[in-house]
Amino acid sequence: MSRIVYLNGEWLAEEEAKVSIFDRGYVFADAIYEVTCVLDGKLLDYDGHAARLKRSTKAIGIAMPTDDDTLLALHREIAARNDMTEGLIYLQVSRGNPGDRDFMFENNMTPTFSMFTQKKNVLGAATGKNGITVVTVEDLRWGRCDIKTVQLLYPSLAKMEAHEKGADDAWMVKDGFITEQTSATAYIVTQESVVVTRPLSREILPGITRATALEIAARNGFKVEERAFTVEEAKTAKEAFFTSASNFVTPVTAIDGHKIGDGKPGEISLKLRNLYIADRRANAI
Missing domain, CATH: 3.20.10.10 (D-amino Acid Aminotransferase, subunit A, domain 2)
Structure with missing residues (x-):
């Protein structure tokens, strides 16, 4: 069974998740990421990771794709949908898809927001x-x-x-x-x-x-x-x-x-x- 991933407001099988080749995360590495550990089905150090995500996106001018409560809910839901009690949640926010490749970009672009899980034995490594x-x-x-x-x-x-x-x-x-x-x-x-x-x-x-x-x-x-x-x-x-x-x-x-x-x-x-x-x-x- 494939993982369920989150992409721009949709829950999808990993094979169905698609991002444009013009997305600035792909073309320019114009993106921010975070990795949060899951142990016993719960999130470790979540507040710190959420705060750093906001700090990093603000530093390069990418709009946060969701509010605080929704972000936490998404972390909990993706762990539940993938039956993950131990492992990692990867989150990425890119500046988005401008429709073509250009070093310059418009302000306030709609970001591309994705999440996926990685099951891992973090405790007993x-x-x-x-x-x-x-x-x-x-x-x-x-x-x-x-x-x-x-x-x-x-x-x-x-x-x-x-x-x-x-x-x-x-x-x-x-x-x-x-x-x-x-x-x-x-x-x-x-x-x-x-x-x-x-x-x-x-x-x-x-x-x-x-x-x-x-x-x-x-x-x-x-x-x-x-x-x-x-x-x-x-x-x-x-x-x-x-x-x-x-x-x-x-x-x-x-x-x-x-x-x-x-x-x-x-x-x-x-x-x-x-x-x-x-x-x-x-x-x-």
Whole structure:
């Protein structure tokens, strides 16, 4: 049975959902997206994702396609229609279809709004217990990484490069400092057990899981610093990990083939993962 997807006000079998070849999301990557995790049939960190969607669409001048109440209702309905108790809901809003290809566009175009589900074992993923390995690559993305656009070609190529080098993912580097993972927030834990991650700016995405994880860490007595850190500091760290909506808090055990700590998931990373899961489960909607 195929998935039921949402497209511009209609519920359709995935095979029936069609978008114009002139849609600016297809031609110019002129679109915003969000991914919300579903656990136990409920939405995790939904308010943060909805707020960031509005922030991102406003930043590039795309009209929100629906109001707040309807947006929440659509998330719940698409999960129900696809009998999804665990996985992801992908949402995309493009500027729309102008009828032809042109760099210029009319203001207040009717956006193209789509949603689909991806069933995934997010809670029991092996990486959550075993961690992942990463390699470092130069950060060659555009200058507004704080806007969650669908311009993901470079992160995709970086992931492929990491895979070809025998690693699971890549940490991107700018001017000698780690910016973020290809589709996640990067962290280290210093030898003094301080959790460190880069401060918010136009160079990184304001991760929703990042915000929640940092709040939970501080609330539970972890020492937290928001500052830049170098590749060299990361390689000599006590621990490393990353956060994302689909991976929660996941350890990183090696960078460029160099073991972090003893090369096993660290105590702080695993503890924060468990705290995050328990807290978000309790607050899911």
